[in-house]
Amino acid sequence: MKAYKHAGFILGLVVLILMIVAGCRLVSSSSAGITGGESNRVTGAASDAAKLPSPRIPPTTREAPPPTVSPRWWATADVVSATVMRVEGVAQATPGPRLAGYLIRPGTEQPLSPEHTRELVELVRFDSGFDDSIVKRCRPAESVGFRLLREGPSGTRSSTTTELVLCFGCEKLSIAVNGTDIHATYFDPSRNAFLSFVTRILPEDEELRKLR
Amino acid sequence: MPIQMNAGDHISPHPGWVAVPSARRPMVNWARKKARAIATGMASADQYFKTLPGGRTLRNLLNDSTIWINYAPAMASFGAQSVAHPNEIAIGPSAFRIGRWTVLATLIHELAHVNGAPGGNDRRAEEALVNCGLGRQIEKTSGVDDPRTPYDPTIAG
DSSP states (O other): OHHHHHHHHHHHHHHHHHHHHHHHHHHHHOOOOTTOSSOOOBOSSHHHHHHSOOOOOOGGGTTSOOTTSOHHHHTTTTEEEEEEEEEEOOOTTSOSOEETTEEEOTTOOEEEOHHHHHHHHHHHHOGGGOBOSEEEEOOOOSEEEEEEEEEOSTTOOOEEEEEEEEETTTTEEEEEETTEEEEEEEOGGGHHHHHHHHHHHSTTOHHHHHOO | OOOEEOSSSOOOSSTTOBOOOGGGHHHHHHHHHHHHHHHHHOHHHHHHHHHSTTOOOHHHHHTOTTOEEEEOTTOOSSEEEESSSTTEEEEOHHHHHHOHHHHHHHHHHHHHHHTTOOOTTOOHHHHHHHHTTSSOHHHHHHOOOOTTSSOOTTOOO
C-alpha cells in the first residue's frame, strides 16, 4: 500500500513537471499573428521547420548574425510574409529606392504566396547551393529582389525586414537586414533552381524567361 | 620577383583554376607591364591602394611573386579572387574576349581584393580603376558608365 502511494506521488510529480514544461513552450512559441488567424509563419519545409529550430537571437544582437549561424539561415528565420520585385544593379550614385543596394523598379513589388515564400527560404538555406570560395568581378544583369518581413524576438512586437537580391548576371545573392548589408555569396551551384523559381513566380517577365 | 602568371608552372590550390592558355599569355603579359607602368607613373594609384584595408601599394603587390594569375575556363565573370587562398586570382574567358584593357582592369580589380578590398556590394575594388586612370571620375559621381573606359560604376564586389 505504501509502495503504491509513493509510486502515485512520484507519477503525479512527473505529470506536474511535464505540464509546466509544456505550458512554458506554449507561451514562448505563440505567434504575434501579424496576419491574424492561423499563424502564417514560414520557415522552410514544414517537416524541416519542426526538426531544425529557428535560431533565437537576443534582441541586442538582432542586427548581426552570431558567428556560428550562417547569415542565410539567420536572415530567413521567422518569416511571416514576403514580397517580390524586379531590381537593377546600378552605380552607387544613381538615385532611387534600394533593396539590398539594388535599385527597385517602380511598380513591380507584389506579394509572394506563403508556398513560394517557403520555397524561397528552402532555396536560400540549401547550403550546397552556394559558393563562398571566391569574390568575383562581374557586371550585374537581370535581378530579382525579395522583401521578407520577420517577426521580432519572442515576447516583443518588433519585426525585422530582410532584403534578398538574386542577380543572374553574377549569380550573386545579396542579403541586407533592416537596410544594412550583412552578406553576399554566389549561387552558381543552384542557378537553375533559382531561375526556375523566379520564372514561375514572375511568369510574365520576358527578360527572365530569356535567361538560360 | 614580380607577380606571376601561371604558365603551367603552378598548381593553383583553388579548384578549377589552371594555367593561362598560351594564346592568352601575351595579353596577361601586356596587362602586367601596363599595371607596372601605372604604378610607377601615376601617384594616385599607389595612394589609393594604400587606403585599402591591406595598406599595400600597387607597386608592392605587382612585385609580390607569391601572387598568381590563373585562368578560370568555366567562369562566366571577368575574374575572381580565391577567398581561401587570397594570393590566387583568376581571369575568365569573357575578359580575354573583350580585350587586353579589360584583362588589365580585372587584374587591378582583383589586386585590390588581394589588398583587402571587400566583396559583396562594396565598390572599392572597382573604384581602384578610376585611381589607376582606367575610368573617369564623372562616371563614379554620375553613375553613368562610359563604354570607352574599362571602369564600370555598376560593378560591385
